[in-house]
Amino acid sequence: MPPVIGVFDSGFGGLTVLRELRQALPAADYLYFGDTAHLPYGAKSVRTVAKYAISAAHFLEEHGIEMLVVACNTATALAFEDIRSAVKVPVVGVIEPGAERAAAISKTRKVVVAATEATVASHAYQRALEQRGMQATEKACPLFVPLVEEGWVEHRVTEEVAHIYMDEVFQDGARDADVLVLGCTHYPLIRPLLRRVVPQSVEIVDSAESTAAKVVELLDADRGQGAPGDLRCYATDSVEKFRRLGSKFLGCPIQKIELVDIEK
Amino acid sequence: MPPVIGVFDSGFGGLTVLRELRQALPAADYLYFGDTAHLPYGAKSVRTVAKYAISAAHFLEEHGIEMLVVACNTATALAFEDIRSAVKVPVVGVIEPGAERAAAISKTRKVVVAATEATVASHAYQRALEQRGMQATEKACPLFVPLVEEGWVEHRVTEEVAHIYMDEVFQDGARDADVLVLGCTHYPLIRPLLRRVVPQSVEIVDSAESTAAKVVELLDADRGQGAPGDLRCYATDSVEKFRRLGSKFLGCPIQKIELVDIEK
Numbered sequence: 001m002p003p004v005i006g007v008f009d010s011g012f013g014g015l016t017v018l019r020e021l022r023q024a025l026p027a028a029d030y031l032y033f034g035d036t037a038h039l040p041y042g043a044k045s046v047r048t049v050a051k052y053a054i055s056a057a058h059f060l061e062e063h064g065i066e067m068l069v070v071a072c073n074t075a076t077a078l079a080f081e082d083i084r085s086a087v088k089v090p091v092v093g094v095i096e097p098g099a100e101r102a103a104a105i106s107k108t109r110k111v112v113v114a115a116t117e118a119t120v121a122s123h124a125y126q127r128a129l130e131q132r133g134m135q136a137t138e139k140a141c142p143l144f145v146p147l148v149e150e151g152w153v154e155h156r157v158t159e160e161v162a163h164i165y166m167d168e169v170f171q172d173g174a175r176d177a178d179v180l181v182l183g184c185t186h187y188p189l190i191r192p193l194l195r196r197v198v199p200q201s202v203e204i205v206d207s208a209e210s211t212a213a214k215v216v217e218l219l220d221a222d223r224g225q226g227a228p229g230d231l232r233c234y235a236t237d238s239v240e241k242f243r244r245l246g247s248k249f250l251g252c253p254i255q256k257i258e259l260v261d262i263e264k
Numbered sequence: 265m266p267p268v269i270g271v272f273d274s275g276f277g278g279l280t281v282l283r284e285l286r287q288a289l290p291a292a293d294y295l296y297f298g299d300t301a302h303l304p305y306g307a308k309s310v311r312t313v314a315k316y317a318i319s320a321a322h323f324l325e326e327h328g329i330e331m332l333v334v335a336c337n338t339a340t341a342l343a344f345e346d347i348r349s350a351v352k353v354p355v356v357g358v359i360e361p362g363a364e365r366a367a368a369i370s371k372t373r374k375v376v377v378a379a380t381e382a383t384v385a386s387h388a389y390q391r392a393l394e395q396r397g398m399q400a401t402e403k404a405c406p407l408f409v410p411l412v413e414e415g416w417v418e419h420r421v422t423e424e425v426a427h428i429y430m431d432e433v434f435q436d437g438a439r440d441a442d443v444l445v446l447g448c449t450h451y452p453l454i455r456p457l458l459r460r461v462v463p464q465s466v467e468i469v470d471s472a473e474s475t476a477a478k479v480v481e482l483l484d485a486d487r488g489q490g491a492p493g494d495l496r497c498y499a500t501d502s503v504e505k506f507r508r509l510g511s512k513f514l515g516c517p518i519q520k521i522e523l524v525d526i527e528k
Contacts, residue, residue: 037312038302043413045502048301146410149307157424164421238309263527 002027002229003219006065006089008056011039012242013145013185014071015249017094020212021069022231025224030231033060034246035262037236040145041074042116042184049118050079054086055262059234061087069215070094073183073207074116077124090218097214098181098207099128105203106134106179112169112202113138114194115183116145125183137174141165141184148186149245154193162190162197170199181205189249233257266291266493267483270329270353272320275303276506277409277449278335279513281358284476285333286495289488294495297324298510299526301500304409305338306380306448313382314343318350319526323498325351333479334358337447337471338380341388354482361478362445362471363392369467370398372442376433376466377402378458379447380409389447401438405429405448412450413509418457426454426461434463445469453513497521 005028007018018032033056035041041049053075057068068091070076070083076093084091102111111134113125120140129136144165147158170177180202182188188206195204216224231254235242239257246254269292271282282296297320299305305313317339321332332355334340334347340357348355366375375398377389384404393400408429411422434441444466446452452470459468480488495518499506503521510518 037308043505044301045505048501142414143407143410146407150406157421157428160421160424237312241307241309 001223002029002226003067003223004029004031004065005215006031006033006060006063006068007071008033008035008053008060008068008075009072009185010035010041010052010075012246012249015246016185016188016208017069017071017211019249019251020208021215024212024216025219025221027226027229028224029229031060031063031065032231032233034233034235034242036238036242040116041072042118042142042145044118046078049075050082052262053079053083057083057087059260059262061089065089067092067215067219069211071185071208071211073185074118077119077122092211092214092218094185094207094211095124095128095183097210098183098205099125099132101205101210102129102179102181103132103134105205108176108178109133110135110174110177111137111179111181112174112177113181113183114141114144114165114187116140117142119183125181137169137177139165139169144190145184145186148189151248153189158190159193159197162194166194166197170202177202179203179205182207231256234260236260236262265487266293266490267331267487268293268295268329269479270295270297270324270327270332271335272297272299272317272324272332272339273336273449274299274305274316274339276510276513279510280449280452280472281333281335281475283513283515284472285479288476288480289483289485291490291493292488293493295324295327295329296495296497298497298499298506300502300506304380305336306382306406306409308382310342313339314346316526317343317347321347321351323524323526325353329353331356331479331483333475335449335472335475337383337449341383341386356475356478356482358449358471358475359388359392359447361474362447362469363389363396365469365474366393366443366445367396367398369469370443372440373397374399374438374441375401375443375445376438376441377445377447378405378408378429378451380404381406383447389445401433401441403429403433408454409448409450412453415512417453422454423457423461426458430458430461434466441466443467443469446471495520498524500524500526
């Protein structure tokens with residue numbers, strides 16, 4: 001029987017992870033939880049993020065998932081252990097797979113991680129990379145998420161902002177870094193733009209891709225092959241907005257979206 | 265006895281209203297509630313915004329305020345009547361005072377309102393202005409809040425974004441508008457920049473200023489004069505971040521900040 005996989009994010013960004021998962025394991029059934037009433041997590045505290053993430057994890061567990069993907073860098077960075085101890089099913093975050101992939105391809109052993117303020121402040125990527133003998137420079141890019149949500153994925157303003165953030169880090173602190181990890185699930189949408197902005201010698205690692213690869217590794221991949229499985233989405237705020245914005249991230253229309261309340 | 269005034273916002277922006285209030289009524293005691301765990305309201309639904317706003321209003325009422333200022337354009341636009349019916353004290357929002365001021369100074373009877381997506385979608389400013397015989401063009405400027413929070417209040421990127429938003433509206437839809445209403449409490453921080461970007465013939469109305477003037481009109485202004493009153497702030501997320509960011513909006517350091525939880 002195909003697996004039932006739960007995917008959790010603060011909003012729409014995790015749909016880039018879901019998109020990769022559906023390509024790798026099309027027959028699986030997916031339950032996606034977007035905690036849109038509380039987004040963005042990027043500027044919130046550990047305590048607050050953990051509370052919301054655990055409520056969402058419980059909700060998905062009660063709905064029959066056999067694996068949970070925390071498709072949110074901030075929630076993974078701030079609350080991964082809290083989430084893992086709160087549920088019975090195996091939990092995969094986005095940070096370890098991204099760090100693993102970066103370690104596998106870097107020659108200089110120096111990596112830049114672009115992420116939200118909260119992910120950077122947690123230093124979760126730094127720890128994961130240092131454990132693999134890498135040196136990490138973390139760069140908070142708080143304007144990337146609103147620019148992506150404005151739809152300016154190919155826009156001169158976004159390119160200018162990307163230059164400001166990336167030049168700062170690649171010209172100053174991390175001249176010989178040869179990998180850029182996209183440590184936020186919104187960033188894959190501006191990957192082509194970032195490709196033009198960062199030095200050509202730098203490889204871009206998309207943690208959405210690496211996370212999907214990790215899930216395939218953990219599950220029996222054969223179980224995920226066959227006719228396309230079901231996708232149900234749960235949002236804590238406007239279903240209409242989820243449909244509109246979410247489809248951009250997923251790359252195709254979303255049919256089943258249900259409004260849920262996890263504040264009880 | 266000096267009045268006790270409650271000021272509510274989704275985050276820090278309402279502190280620009282508080283700043284104006286403290287100048288007008290220095291002796292009053294102020295309780296400021298920043299619902300930072302749920303910010304920003306700008307992209308959330310009516311139902312969600314009303315729920316949070318009412319919880320905050322009840323909290324402030326239980327703490328002894330005699331007037332409530334909803335210093336948040338989105339909450340005023342989406343939930344003003346809900347908030348007013350939920351509490352016993354008089355409630356002042358930010359939209360009516362801003363619209364009143366615009367109507368008082370416009371000669372062409374055409375006004376542009378810059379605001380968040382949710383405020384624009386509600387058309388609350390349009391209604392308030394039309395009731396006063398004005399024609400309103402509403403413009404959503406979703407990148408202004410993150411740019412202000414990034415601290416880029418005098419930055420070429422912010423100026424470029426402002427040009428994109430403002431040129432679109434003043435060169436196309438609203439050529440002969442002579443007033444720009446700042447329909448979001450974050451925008452006063454980029455007022456000098458906006459002054460350079462919009463046509464010189466356009467007057468800028470800051471709804472924070474107009475709201476403070478309205479409160480003075482409703483209260484006995486003499487009661488607010490004298491030695492500076494007390495300010496206590498309540499935040500639903502990180503006190504440290506509130507202290508850091510909030511001080512920029514208020515224009516001076518904030519001493520007393522308490523973490524509160526309104527999700528019960």
